[in-house]
Amino acid sequence: MTALLSATNLQKTYRLGRVDVPVLRGVSLDVRAGEFIAIVGASGSGKSTLLHLLGGLDRPDRGTGGDVTFDGRSLGSLSAAGIDRYRSRSVGFVFQFYHLLPELTVLQNVAIAAMIRLGRVGYLRQRGVVTARAEELLGLVGLSHRLRHRPAELSGGERQRVAIARALMNDPPLLLADEPTGNLDRASGLGILEALVTQRGQTGRTIVLVTHDAEVAARADRTVRLVDGRLSGA
Numbered sequence: 206m207t208a209l210l211s212a213t214n215l216q217k218t219y220r221l222g223r224v225d226v227p228v229l230r231g232v233s234l235d236v237r238a239g240e241f242i243a244i245v246g247a248s249g250s251g252k253s254t255l256l257h258l259l260g261g262l263d264r265p266d267r268g269t270g271g272d273v274t275f276d277g278r279s280l281g282s283l284s285a286a287g288i289d290r291y292r293s294r295s296v297g298f299v300f301q302f303y304h305l306l307p308e309l310t311v312l313q314n315v316a317i318a319a320m321i322r323l324g325r326v327g328y329l330r331q332r333g334v335v336t337a338r339a340e341e342l343l344g345l346v347g348l349s350h351r352l353r354h355r356p357a358e359l360s361g362g363e364r365q366r367v368a369i370a371r372a373l374m375n376d377p378p379l380l381l382a383d384e385p386t387g388n389l390d391r392a393s394g395l396g397i398l399e400a401l402v403t404q405r406g407q408t409g410r411t412i413v414l415v416t417h418d419a420e421v422a423a424r425a426d427r428t429v430r431l432v433d434g435r436l437s438g439a
């Protein structure tokens with residue numbers, strides 16, 4: 206099996222004052238291109254931590270903390286600029302707590318992902334295409350009627366759907382989603398998931414998704430569980 210994304214013996218310890226809090230104690234995972242994997246586990250088991258390491262948003266422990274490779278390249282060997290490129294071109298990330306920019310409208314919050322990837326000049330040149338794509342994605346998540354709202358004027362579930370649209374903006378080969386349907390009612394959550402899975406069929410996108418919901422996990426090709434800082438099949 207050739208893996209698109211691999212985690213090898215990942216270790217992550219947070220330091221709180223003088224106390225070390227080990228969260229990941231040797232996590233290994235191989236994800237094939239096009240695969241849809243669900244990560245489950247108790248609250249506080251380290252699911253978000255793991256997703257952040259996979260997405261290059263944080264680094265494993267120095268020294269023996271293991272490594273993440275994407276498409277054969279080790280993230281540990283990349284420069285800061287290389288990591289930025291990985292994050293903007295290869296990964297779409299749906300944060301557990303959305304991280305939308307409060308001053309921007311819904312449409313701008315989605316389009317900004319393209320602005321970061323294209324740079325200011327590139328963005329200005331392709332503005333029409335970018336806006337059309339952002340509108341299309343916001344339609345996909347059922348928010349066409351909220352384009353000019355700001356995040357504070359949205360419900361939790363609506364914010365979550367903006368975050369999903371933003372993560373898809375650059376058509377990333379890898380989607381990392383942290384509880385993307387956690388704030389949605391059952392029908393909307395499954396609707397969004399269906400849209401992600403259908404899209405994935407068209408584009409071959411690889412999905413790693415954290416969820417507490419057994420029904421959501423059941424749609425994945427494979428489920429893994431984080432227990433005591435390690436992964437097991439679930």
Ligand SMILES: Nc1ncnc2c1ncn2[C@@H]1O[C@H](COP(=O)(O)OP(=O)(O)OP(=O)(O)O)[C@@H](O)[C@H]1O
Nearest residue numbers: 219220221226228247248249250251252253254255
């Ligand atoms: N920046 C940090 N500093 C110290 N400890 C942290 C930090 N971030 C997370 N932790 C601790 O690491 C553990 C794992 O956190 P993480 O957010 O990865 O869990 P999770 O599985 O995503 O939980 P949930 O299901 O509640 O979202 C928790 O015990 C948390 O308190």
Ligand SMILES: [Mg+2]
Nearest residue numbers: 252253301383
């Ligand atoms: Mg979490």
